[in-house]
Amino acid sequence: MDNKDITTLIEILKHKRREDLSSLLKESLSEVEQSTQYGSRWNSVISSFLIFAPLDNYYKLKDLEEKDKKIILDSILEIYPIADGLPEITLMEFRILREEYRNKELATYVGRTVRVFVSYSTEDKKFAGELKQQLEELGLEVFIAHEDINPSSDWQETILNNLKSTDIFMPVMTKNFHVSFWTDQESGIAFGEEKFIMPIAVDGVVPYGFLGKFQAYRQNSENPINVCEIIEAVIKGSPDFSSPLLDSLIKSFANSHTYDSAGSRSTLLLKFTEMTAEQVNEIFRSVLQNGQIYEYRSANKNIKELFKKYKQLLDEKLLERVLDKEELSLKDV
Known part of the structure; x- marks a missing residue:
């Protein structure tokens, strides 16, 4: 029983803009309980994900609507996807966290999380989504407008706030980039805010304007995205990010x-x-x-x-x- 999976689960729920659910998991611990039944994939076992919550939050979690419980379970399955060699999570249970565990000091590594703003044309939504997924798998916090803005939000204000709070601005520079009205504005704001900029130049597109002064990572659209090479390029381009990037990577490595x-x-x-x-x-x-x-x-x-x-x-x-x-x-x- 520990809180490493809970820490990841809280971050996932925050990405989904469900702080109401993530707050209920604070001070909780978790455990994967394996059954004796084999799963649907090689070397997998049917398992339950147990969440041990303090008494007050336990009852709040138990009383959640089924749709909210499903959001939590779906987020757990992002941590434990159905795959060879992994526990196959089919059930989530809430249990009361006993006081002796609650008072025990937890040795979870926190570190700093690096934030990335991916700017792209809607024509390149698939590429941007793949880039976001791979960066998040390495522990980075990634914002892309069309996925991460709540429909009820003031989307212009949300974009501006995320640009100001980001650490790395990563424009996906395809032939579609300059056609988009918003990408040039986002680039200008990032430059004005003196953000570290790492252009992803796809299929030989040359960064222009403010972005022309920055060393770009070159990507062939026919090849898979190699996010590890992109991170290496960031390390070389801005050594100041080495320590926080390492913090993010350590959490994903664990x-x-x-x-x-x-x-x-x-x-x-x-x-x-x-x-x-x-x-x-x-x-x-x-x-x-x-x-x-x-x-x-x-x-x-x-x-x-x-x-x-x-x-x-x-x-x-x-x-x-x-x-x-x-x-x-x-x-x-």
């Missing part, structure tokens, strides 16, 4: 639900040249808790490199646990 995600995220961790003791300790706590990380050869190789470079920053007790983990084979590193 929640790696597949071998591939564990491998790609651990590879990206190696691109950072400096880490704090807190960041290093959180990485290795995640390694010990997540079988997708320590069981996968590619990720395990990267962990060895990280251990070799940063082992002197590990807490004494955590270092002992890491060395005792047979799957990691770090005693001779």
Whole structure:
């Protein structure tokens, strides 16, 4: 029982503009309870997602309308999608959090979340949506206007507020970009606010105007988006973002639900040249808790490199646990 999944669940609900639901999960813990029945995918098991909430919130959660409970369950399935090797969540249950667990100090890594504003023409909605999804999978908070604005909101004010609060402005520069009335305005505001700008130049489109002074990441529309390369370009373009980007990545690394995600995220961790003791300790706590990380050869190789470079920053007790983990084979590193 811990609050790592709850932390992710709260962020997802906030992205869905359901702060009313996310607030009910504060101070809660969760646990995935596996049954003895195999799931529909290879090496998956039918499971329940248990939410342990303080007494007041427990009753509020129990009394939610079915449509709101479904929103929470659907958000849980974004954390645990139906896939090979993952628990297959078919049920969500609310339970009362006992006082001894509520008062226990929780060691959840918070760090800072980097905000990204993706500017694009509506003609490129599919590309922008894929970019948003991949960036969010790496722990970043991403805003794209057509998905993230509540229909009842003053959409111009919402866009302006998100432009002002964003850390990175990422214009998707296709042949459609300059045709859009809003993209040029968004670009001008981002430039005026002195935001870090990382243009995504698609199919040879050359950034123009204010955007012409910024180094662009070049993307062929026929190739899959390589978001890890984009993050590398941001690190090189603005070293000031290295630490908060690393914070975001560490949180997503801890929640790696597949071998591939564990491998790609651990590879990206190696691109950072400096880490704090807190960041290093959180990485290795995640390694010990997540079988997708320590069981996968590619990720395990990267962990060895990280251990070799940063082992002197590990807490004494955590270092002992890491060395005792047979799957990691770090005693001779």
